[in-house]
Amino acid sequence: SVLPTAAPTQDPASNVLDAVVVGAGFAGMYMLHRLRELGLTTRAFEKGHDVGGVWYWNRYPGARCDVESMQYSYSFSEALQQEYEWSERFAAQPEILAYASHVADRFDLRRDITFQTGISAAHYNEEQGLWDICTEHGEHVFTRFCIMATGCLSSTRMPDILGIEAFEGNIYHTGNWPHTPVDFSGQRVGVIGTGSSGIQCIPVIAQQAGQLLTFQRTPNFSVPARNVPMTDAIAQHWKSNYAGLRQQARENTSSGTIYEKSVRKAHEASPEEQQAEYTRRWQSGGVNFMHSFNDLMLDIKSNDTAAEFVRGQISAIVEDPQIADLLTPKGYPIGSKRICIDTNYYSTYNRDNVTLVDLCAAPITAITPTGLQTADAHYPLDSIVFATGYDAMTGALLNIDIVGRAGETLAKKWEAGPTTYLGLMMSGFPNLFTITGPGSPSVLANMIFAIEQHVEWIADCLAWLRERALHTIEADSVAEALWVAHVNEVADTTLFPLANSWYVGANVPGKPRVFMPYVGGVVPYRRKCNEVAAQGYEGFNVS
Numbered sequence: 001s002v003l004p005t006a007a008p009t010q011d012p013a014s015n016v017l018d019a020v021v022v023g024a025g026f027a028g029m030y031m032l033h034r035l036r037e038l039g040l041t042t043r044a045f046e047k048g049h050d051v052g053g054v055w056y057w058n059r060y061p062g063a064r065c066d067v068e069s070m071q072y073s074y075s076f077s078e079a080l081q082q083e084y085e086w087s088e089r090f091a092a093q094p095e096i097l098a099y100a101s102h103v104a105d106r107f108d109l110r111r112d113i114t115f116q117t118g119i120s121a122a123h124y125n126e127e128q129g130l131w132d133i134c135t136e137h138g139e140h141v142f143t144r145f146c147i148m149a150t151g152c153l154s155s156t157r158m159p160d161i162l163g164i165e166a167f168e169g170n171i172y173h174t175g176n177w178p179h180t181p182v183d184f185s186g187q188r189v190g191v192i193g194t195g196s197s198g199i200q201c202i203p204v205i206a207q208q209a210g211q212l213l214t215f216q217r218t219p220n221f222s223v224p225a226r227n228v229p230m231t232d233a234i235a236q237h238w239k240s241n242y243a244g245l246r247q248q249a250r251e252n253t254s255s256g257t258i259y260e261k262s263v264r265k266a267h268e269a270s271p272e273e274q275q276a277e278y279t280r281r282w283q284s285g286g287v288n289f290m291h292s293f294n295d296l297m298l299d300i301k302s303n304d305t306a307a308e309f310v311r312g313q314i315s316a317i318v319e320d321p322q323i324a325d326l327l328t329p330k331g332y333p334i335g336s337k338r339i340c341i342d343t344n345y346y347s348t349y350n351r352d353n354v355t356l357v358d359l360c361a362a363p364i365t366a367i368t369p370t371g372l373q374t375a376d377a378h379y380p381l382d383s384i385v386f387a388t389g390y391d392a393m394t395g396a397l398l399n400i401d402i403v404g405r406a407g408e409t410l411a412k413k414w415e416a417g418p419t420t421y422l423g424l425m426m427s428g429f430p431n432l433f434t435i436t437g438p439g440s441p442s443v444l445a446n447m448i449f450a451i452e453q454h455v456e457w458i459a460d461c462l463a464w465l466r467e468r469a470l471h472t473i474e475a476d477s478v479a480e481a482l483w484v485a486h487v488n489e490v491a492d493t494t495l496f497p498l499a500n501s502w503y504v505g506a507n508v509p510g511k512p513r514v515f516m517p518y519v520g521g522v523v524p525y526r527r528k529c530n531e532v533a534a535q536g537y538e539g540f541n542v543s
């Protein structure tokens with residue numbers, strides 16, 4: 001392969017790669033593997049020191065996947081899925097990172113990955129039909145195809161709070177956690193944010209810290225994980241049936257994860273039956289709860305029955321009724337913000353060293369050198385943990401200066417919200433692919449599942465082009481507009497757009513409010529992608 005040593009002025013034709021992959025998380029690793037199998041000269045660039053993406057950065061205490069290990073793993077290699085041994089029902093971050101590392105070793109991926117190297121710009125040269133990729137170190141690499149494997153939740157967001165830089169204690173963000181252990185013993189620790197990250201780290205930090213203060217703006221719905229060690233019986237069940245089970249995930253699930261589906265709507269069950277169903281699923285743990293009935297995300301009345309059940313659990317677990325009330329989510333449907341899956345979250349508020357601060361009553365006004373100031377009090381703190389989330393889905397792409405045909409920037413194109421064809425390509429940006437881009441199931445699916453589908457589709461597309469001696473593929477603007485309309489239309493038939501969630505960009509001030517992922521389900525989505533390919537990449541212009 002060609003080394004990325006070209007200077008900007010160098011004749012690109014002398015130093016051209018077939019493909020560049022940006023990012024070496026689960027998407028970038030598999031993409032690299034498939035492109036090498038096709039015999040394409042490929043380099044991947046990765047900001048971190050090693051592979052793993054989101055699991056490389058998210059080392060916060062309690063970080064754990066909420067999709068079961070046997071399903072949150074690659075399916076593309078039978079040998080890999082047979083040999084890997086998961087130790088828990090829901091794997092913790094170190095184990096998932098070890099898995100990523102194992103995959104990198106097994107497929108010898110690292111030799112084509114340049115680490116500690118983010119990409120700052122990608123400019124399309126129309127005349128040459130090449131992308132000029134510029135690294136943050138100023139190196140230029142020329143490539144025919146550029147594949148963005150930059151992740152949906154990789155651009156961390158620090159809120160703009162006055163005085164943040166003057167804080168004399170330690171500041172952490174869950175999505176960019178130090179690589180050396182953090183010792184909170186004896187400290188007063190403030191955690192801002194109660195999304196999945198906050199809800200996972202709060203119970204663990206509370207066990208170590210002297211005092212933990214949760215600064216909560218919006219209470220979230222959370223269901224217990226009921227994590228347990230993996231048993232031989234469960235592992236064996238999966239390993240002996242992987243082919244069939246993975247096929248079931250592809251053909252008969254909404255998200256690519258096999259859950260216990262319900263064929264009933266909530267109103268088809270009596271209130272007693274509803275309670276029994278919710279109780280059973282609450283006790284078995286995990287996202288399965290949201291599949292208690294098949295209309296929970298479609299019908300607000302059905303949704304209310306599930307929400308009310310969880311509210312009841314919160315008041316049963318949390319001893320102080322006032323704190324229970326503050327922790328109780330109201331005013332948006334359960335599941336319309338990503339459901340959280342926890343271990344001992346609500347019961348943590350029964351500890352003497354844990355305080356819940358209600359930011360609705362008194363918002364944060366500033367960070368001072370010694371703590372956090374709200375509208376009505378000053379809270380002295382030794383450390384502040386920001387569990388404040390991400391500029392999701394578009395942030396990582398827009399952080400790169402991407403310029404397509406005729407000098408059009410992606411930032412300009414997406415000014416009013418992201419527009420893509422199938423979440424895979426954008427008109428005006430030939431030969432630029434996005435893995436799990438906005439407009440695809442992405443974050444509503446099992447991410448590894450969604451990644452594999454995109455990687456395989458892109459690899460097949462590049463092979464198809466090569467067989468026909470074609471060099472360029474670009475989304476057609478009409479096909480793109482129709483797809484965007486369809487994505488919005490389907491979202492509007494659900495309860496998802498009702499919440500101020502990161503799915504609609506509500507957590508980033510000024511971000512256009514658009515429901516970004518495709519909620520139509522992974523089965524129709526895959527069918528559509530396959531049909532498009534079978535019809536000679538319908539809706540794409542090739543040359």
Ligand code: N01
Binds near residue numbers: 389
């Ligand atoms: O981020 P979030 P996250 N002042 O955006 C609050 C995946 N994930 O990192 O709701 C005060 O969900 C904000 O409040 P509000 C999963 O898909 C998965 O937790 O905007 N508070 C909210 O409470 C997840 O959904 C796993 O009012 C502020 C919190 O910070 C996604 O990643 C684990 C604030 C942010 O919650 C993101 O989760 C972890 C401010 N200025 C993450 N700004 C698992 O697999 C923000 N907040 C288990």
